[in-house]
Amino acid sequence: MALTGENEITPDPVEPVVLPTVAAVVDGGAPAQDRKSVKAEQRRQLVRDPSFIIGALVLLFWILCALLPALLANYGPDEAVVTADGQFLARSGPDGTAWFGTDSAGRDVYSRVIYGARNVLTVAPIAAAAAVAAGAILGLLMGFFRGWVDELISRISEAVLSLPVILLAILVLVVFGTSKLVIILTVAALFTPVVARTVRSAVLSEAQLDYVTSAKLRGESSWFIMTREILPNITNVLVVEFTVRVGYAIFTVATLAFLGFTSDATAPDWGNDIASTYTLINANQWWPTIFPALAIASLVIAVNLIADSLDKALKS
Amino acid sequence: MTMIEPNLDPVDRADPATAALAVQNLHLAYMVRGQPREVLRGVTFQVRPGEAFGLVGESGCGKSTTAYAALRYMPANGRITEGHVLANGKDITEMSNAELRKFRATEASMVYQDPVQAMNPSLKIGDQVSECFEILGHGKSESMDRALAALKRVHIAAPESVMDRYPHQLSGGMLQRVVIAMGLAKDPKLLVLDEPTTGLDATVEAEVLDLVRELRKETDAAVLLIAHNLGVIRTMCDRVGVMYAGKMVEEATSDQLFGEPRHPYTIGLMNSIPRLGLRKTDRALSTIPGNMPSIGTDLPTCVYVSRCPIATDICRSDVPPVVQLGDGRWTRCHHSDLLDQIVEPLAEVPEHLIPDDQVVELNHVSKTFRQAGHAVPALVSVDLGFAEGETLGLVGESGSGKSTLAKTMLGVHGPDDDGGTITLDGRPMKAKATDRRGEAIQAIQMVFQNPDSALNRSWTVRRILHRTVTRLTDISGEEADRRVSEIAEAMRLSEHHLDMRPRQLSGGLKQRVAIARAFAGDPRVVVCDEPTSALDVSVQAAILNLLATLQRDEKTSYLFITHDIGVVRYLADRIAVMYVGRIMEKGLTEDVFNGPVHPYTEALLSAVPAIDGVAKNRIPLQGDIPSPADPPPGCVFHTRCKYHIPGTCDVEIPPSVTVGPRHEIVCHLPIDQMPTPVTVTLSQKN
Known part of the structure; x- marks a missing residue:
């Protein structure tokens, strides 16, 4: 009888024929309710991405350290480790009493690493956020107005970019001092041109779209078009850019601290600690240097893992 | 009832072993999160050697998937779940990868929609074309000679110099010729063309189609053609298959199908096209209500039942039989004898009179662009006027200045300083939209070609319309909310659409929102730049009807830019x-x-x-x-x-x-x- 599979198909169990709703009758194309929200899909992809999970776990650990260091640390940041028999325990290697060993002042390296998270996790995100904010404004101006505005800002940011980052930072810090605010502003200023360039290219392609023309035909102001029409459509770029910049900022802040540009050289800070202990490596005392360095590495890698998977999810 | 032979597959009569391409009961699914979503649900047809077979249907019906599957091109998540594809008797669904490679290299060719993407931008044309011959085992210099001959064969002017040029130095039409030359290099037994002329101008399209037709006579290649433009299918194909929701619902010769369609869906498609000199004053266009079932959904017994005007209970309970109509022609319908019950809209359109007074007038408008120090006169002393309620159809090839004219009128860029004036009710307007105020900015609005680009994707429909209302009129507050609802209703958008964002809407709905926005400020003239070219014909009909109705009710004038002569003839009162x-x-x-x-x-x-x-x-x-x-x-x-x-x-x-x-x-x-x-x-x- 049946020659092809097609006609063998028995009618589906009588399914009530759903009459199209008035709205759906209007015209063709897939009905809206069938389309999964893109955001939900992106979120789903993100939480299933192993590199995002690892990155987020590591980052959450360091955030916890920054918020509640006392919960995890065995000693205070400046407390000297004293053994049961009242002995100072300076320069001793990792063991049961001091997990990561102690430094030359007898402080617990493990506890200093835990306390050190706070400084870097305040300075780096604020600096990155400031860079993204400034970069977004410049990028919007460049991409939207183009012409001489674009030329001018581009040339200036190229000039900034052509100088070695650390040299420039040192110059600024020498002139303005090394308060936390100056450090934040310096790092932000260093990153602004890069952010501006990324935002500019995103704005350029947005500004070609017809909704921008349509806004002009309504007589909207340039400011309105930039901030209300274009900006919401480039938030993906800003989010990714922020995460990437946080990673770089952690590194830059630590580098500056290592070079001695820090608001308080004795405060628990990974960069500080590396700077004050790295010469001991020659004396075979590696622990006061390696553990803060690993802390920096783990945080930077975690942030980059998050940035990568965010980028991937938002582009899908 | 003698004609009805249920359960007899139409193609079994012909011998699949001798067909250039025989697709047999092909089922194809895309795996989405581990779940198969059926795209093709049993497609069966044959292309005989030397025959041109066309596939038509709305977007999403599976015609392109079928064409790609014919060469076993599939996305990574595509699976052939059932059925076979035979090419000259060889089953390509069972070939090893090496065999498949050989088959594609020697027996089948594909020409894609966009020739720019099909070419390597960093290699010279001559090198790319000769490569096709080198793959076939010819020597380097012989390949070059053959490449030159191949370019001559597709009538490229000055083939010697073309050989030495890069793809970006050629026009779209020339590039598509090159791609066709490459496709024909191996003298294929099967040539698959996927929308080969969609990106080209009508005049270039005609040339390319002429070429394909001529080459078909020379070679014995079977052609499988996908095109959304039914005119292309009509002029190119011997036989046509109509697809709907992954199934073929009707197959016939081209003349039969376009002369006397025998499936309700085909009839719906044909009736939605403005043809045979139909004018808006004759009657409204037919539309197909509802939507095509989306990929992977469970289908009712007859795939078309939810949109069919003559569906009855049997259509919802039994799978429709294949009704043989002779000569290999068949349709899949319970009611192929009741098709005359499908009626076209009645002629109820009142004649509208166009006054002589001009709303907007362009007097000697010129626009010159500066490019690398050279003056490029894009508009030269253009005179045009729009009377109230009049549609002016603007036609011409790409690059003729249609869009520049529209943009100059809209004030996106003003005319030259001494380049004439644009007047509203006789009073000159400011050149730039950003300088225009009040009435002048309100007077001219635009419906863009591509609604995806024209609507801000992070705004809700309500916000888009509300903003336009409050910007362009004095209405504000609750009254503006009311006005937004009114406009939406006039565009047949429902209240729940207002809270959606553009990506949640279908193409047709998006274009309705774009039209709603253009009309929200009560404009005098609306520029429509190819507003239906990105849409399926059934959706196009609904949009054209909407535009015609709005014009009658609102007395709006249109500047209607289009390539489609049928559309311009239907809608335009005057043509420029x-x-x-x-x-x-x-x-x-x-x-x-x-x-x-x-x-x-x-x-x-x-x-x-x-x-x-x-x-x-x-x-x-x-x-x-x-x-x-x-x-x-x-x-x-x-x-x-x-x-x-x-x-x-x-x-x-x-x-x-x-x-x-x-x-x-x-x-x-x-x-x-x-x-x-x-x-x-x-x-x-x-």
């Missing part, structure tokens, strides 16, 4: 023809279609592949449109004009000749020697 930034002809639509016309208009009208039959005496337009940076002397069209008078046309700028009431032609020809366009109309057909 542009070429290299100049208006070559303007006149009432009927007068233009009845002639006499400008030689360029004649060529334009004849180039369009009509679904009503092939125009016998097509006037080919050779070469490309001249660059506006370096326009030919005298009449700009003389380089491509078959009537051109040496010594006159190439020296003197032609005068504007009034050939009838409100019908002007810029041409040197005496009126009695001006051509009459060739088109098929209802009266001629009957």
